[in-house]
Amino acid sequence: xxxxxxxxxxxxxxxxxxxxxxxxxxxxxTEAFRQAYRTNLWGGxxxxxxxxxxxxQTAGLRDALPDLCRRHQVTTLLDLxxxxxxxxxxxxxxxxxxxxxxxxxxxxARAAAQSPEREFLQLDLTTSPLPPADxxxxxxxxxxxxxxxxxxxxxxxxxxxxPYLLATTFPKEPSNHDITTGDWRPLNLELAPFGFPRPLExxxxxxxxxxxxxGQEPRPLAGRGLPPVNASPEYSRxxxxxxxxxLVAVYTFNFxxxxxxxxxQESIKKGMGLSDGQLGLLSGFTFAIxxxxxxxxxxxIADRGVRRNVIAWAVGFWSLMTAIAGFVQSFxxxxxxxxxxxxxxxxxxxxxxxxxxxxxxxxxSWWSASRDWSWHSWFGSPSRSRAVGSRIRAGR
Amino acid sequence: xxxxxxxxxxxxxxxxxxxxxYLALGAGFTAFVTYGTGNFGPSFLARTYHLGSGEIGxxxxxxxxxxxxxxxxxxxxxxxxxxxxxARWYLWVPAxxxxxxxxxxxxxxxVDDLRLATILTGATELLALTYLxxxxxxxxxxxxxxxxxxxxxxxxxALNLIGLGLGPLFTGLVSDxxxxxxxxxxxxxxxAATCLAGLxxxxxxxxxxxxxxxxxxxxxx
Numbered sequence: 001x002x003x004x005x006x007x008x009x010x011x012x013x014x015x016x017x018x019x020x021x022x023x024x025x026x027x028x029x030t031e032a033f034r035q036a037y038r039t040n041l042w043g044g045x046x047x048x049x050x051x052x053x054x055x056x057q058t059a060g061l062r063d064a065l066p067d068l069c070r071r072h073q074v075t076t077l078l079d080l081x082x083x084x085x086x087x088x089x090x091x092x093x094x095x096x097x098x099x100x101x102x103x104x105x106x107x108x109a110r111a112a113a114q115s116p117e118r119e120f121l122q123l124d125l126t127t128s129p130l131p132p133a134d135x136x137x138x139x140x141x142x143x144x145x146x147x148x149x150x151x152x153x154x155x156x157x158x159x160x161x162x163p164y165l166l167a168t169t170f171p172k173e174p175s176n177h178d179i180t181t182g183d184w185r186p187l188n189l190e191l192a193p194f195g196f197p198r199p200l201e202x203x204x205x206x207x208x209x210x211x212x213x214x215g216q217e218p219r220p221l222a223g224r225g226l227p228p229v230n231a232s233p234e235y236s237r238x239x240x241x242x243x244x245x246x247l248v249a250v251y252t253f254n255f256x257x258x259x260x261x262x263x264x265q266e267s268i269k270k271g272m273g274l275s276d277g278q279l280g281l282l283s284g285f286t287f288a289i290x291x292x293x294x295x296x297x298x299x300x301i302a303d304r305g306v307r308r309n310v311i312a313w314a315v316g317f318w319s320l321m322t323a324i325a326g327f328v329q330s331f332x333x334x335x336x337x338x339x340x341x342x343x344x345x346x347x348x349x350x351x352x353x354x355x356x357x358x359x360x361x362x363x364x365s366w367w368s369a370s371r372d373w374s375w376h377s378w379f380g381s382p383s384r385s386r387a388v389g390s391r392i393r394a395g396r
Numbered sequence: 397x398x399x400x401x402x403x404x405x406x407x408x409x410x411x412x413x414x415x416x417x418y419l420a421l422g423a424g425f426t427a428f429v430t431y432g433t434g435n436f437g438p439s440f441l442a443r444t445y446h447l448g449s450g451e452i453g454x455x456x457x458x459x460x461x462x463x464x465x466x467x468x469x470x471x472x473x474x475x476x477x478x479x480x481x482x483a484r485w486y487l488w489v490p491a492x493x494x495x496x497x498x499x500x501x502x503x504x505x506x507v508d509d510l511r512l513a514t515i516l517t518g519a520t521e522l523l524a525l526t527y528l529x530x531x532x533x534x535x536x537x538x539x540x541x542x543x544x545x546x547x548x549x550x551x552x553x554a555l556n557l558i559g560l561g562l563g564p565l566f567t568g569l570v571s572d573x574x575x576x577x578x579x580x581x582x583x584x585x586x587x588a589a590t591c592l593a594g595l596x597x598x599x600x601x602x603x604x605x606x607x608x609x610x611x612x613x614x615x616x617x
Binding site: 276 | 434436566571583
């Protein structure tokens, strides 16, 4: 079953905001969610948060949440978005400080009226500084956001330093696609462009709504305790700029050293008495054969090893070969040296391209970078497949 | 995490796609012209118009760079403009441009006026690069997302091997063969001969367009 089939199988219109944007009236996220609440777009009977927030739908989660918090020594739970707090009002969370927050002030007010003993805030997941907490419950939220907004949300969550994320995922969904913020589609957070690691835990949720289309086999706990910590450092903005600048410089020299024979070929022809055929062989064939055929194996090495080192060796080697080309005395020597340049350059550009694949979409590099930084474990849910937790780590 | 499809699966998928085979071959022929003439561009300007490296650099850098940039953009723009109704336009646009580029380019090498030659070759550079965006886009449309990066590399493998590997070599060999009769003019006619490969390139893109819609539909369902 394709994602499109699933989307058309839900009870509400999952492309409402896309059509609205197409008709020339795009809405901001706040306007979109406000409209969804006001018009009960998602068709919830108990709450305008939608059918997924009914007591029936949240039964599994309501049972599991207190226990999950106990096991992970949670003292502060941030529930963003909390919506109108309909189902959460009935969840007893002993010795846990509950903080509810939502994008829409009027919705926060409703939740606060329903649970006067709890604290509520107006927060935007994508921009607001988040209050300190041990776990962020982000249920049925990312599935309504565009990739760009999800990227901002994840960046914001990361900056908050909150160690666990419990978010909705669909572990059996084969791929993810983009939507207009406000609409809905299932998301599998383990796949591109997110690439979260395996969840630490999966919480099963009921799947009676929407005809049980999302029913999936419950999955065993992905792992008890926390998996080994990913020690990738977090990079500063300045460092990232420096790295990008360096790569641009490397690529510029890569191009110049590739073209230098063409630029100088009239002098080379005169100096060494070469024919045009030999020039063509030199500037094209000898270079292309090795550049093309060795690119793939070197890219594989680069993927396994440290990219930085592969690039350093490659740029060093081809630069040396280019310099030596200035001293050669015969055509065969020149050919040999140019083959060396081809090999060096083959090693230089694929790792430099790295994850900024021209085809995987420009976002990929960001997402893999984000994966490297921080997301080192999370819990998710199988059956209805919501509620995923993640322990976010802000570098060591 | 799901694993990317294996190399074997990807290669099998690609070789089963008739349109992709023609796209890769067409990209190779197109690059044969761009590299075959481009790598001898400095020699052509030096021998025919007796320019120094500074002038050569200015002409080739500005004309080649700007025209190439505009051509790459134009190909994508025109493809999107017409391809929305019928995806085959993505390939018809470059096929038409490449065909039109052949006589323009030959004329550009044949005239004896530097300014005219620069304008004509600049225009053909523009036309010759309209294929890049549409060809990458269409080859990606034929494969599942997880195969796209590898599909690009196969495309560029064909492009570099045929184009860079054989283009300059061909031009050089033809120039050598003509040199004893034509002297310094040999390079002009060798480059004119090389640009005839634009015709099989256009033919390949046309042939690819004939099965394009089936190939896209097969993969996406």
